[in-house]
Amino acid sequence: MAEFTVYAGAASGWDSSSDATGAPDGSYAYESEVSDGFKYLTLSNFGITDELPANAVIDKVTVSAKVKANSGSSTDEIYMRVYARINGVDQAKSDNSKIGIVATVKSVVYTSGDALDPSNLTDALFTARVSAEFVDMTTVKKAECDYVAVTVEYHIPSVGLEMGCNF
Numbered sequence: 001m002a003e004f005t006v007y008a009g010a011a012s013g014w015d016s017s018s019d020a021t022g023a024p025d026g027s028y029a030y031e032s033e034v035s036d037g038f039k040y041l042t043l044s045n046f047g048i049t050d051e052l053p054a055n056a057v058i059d060k061v062t063v064s065a066k067v068k069a070n071s072g073s074s075t076d077e078i079y080m081r082v083y084a085r086i087n088g089v090d091q092a093k094s095d096n097s098k099i100g101i102v103a104t105v106k107s108v109v110y111t112s113g114d115a116l117d118p119s120n121l122t123d124a125l126f127t128a129r130v131s132a133e134f135v136d137m138t139t140v141k142k143a144e145c146d147y148v149a150v151t152v153e154y155h156i157p158s159v160g161l162e163m164g165c166n167f
Helices: none
Strands: 002-007 010-012 029-033 037-044 057-070 077-086 089-093 104-110 126-135 141-155
Touching: 029 037, 029 126, 037 141, 057 077, 057 126, 077 104, 077 141, 089 104, 126 141
Parallel strands: none
Antiparallel strands: 002 141, 010 037, 029 141, 037 126, 057 104, 057 141, 077 089, 077 126
């Protein structure tokens, strides 16, 4: 079994989205909000098919994001989750948990379905999303994201060996 990890090459949807692209660097994309509701950070251009060998069989895809909250009052809450989108269709999502000022990594693992089909992992079809739900907002609060990574685990099928004897 082999694996590789790729990072988003493009991002949009938040006040400052571009800092969520590339490898982890401690520079965070953010969305500032003072009212309740959802805000979505959409990431793309992972280059998965550039890394995946042509005859590979995908065993697992993991989408991970390093996220945190910043500012606001003690009653303000932000809940975040991460998930893949294939051709505009949301795939299974990570847990929707409250985040705080300490950065945490949210992940979702796919072991079956559309996320394991190499033809769906092209830059044209595959995106990842980080959703931030702002709840009971009283002051400006930020949802922040350092990076979104996609880790692909795969194997190369064995080619049958012909056994023979020469006498």
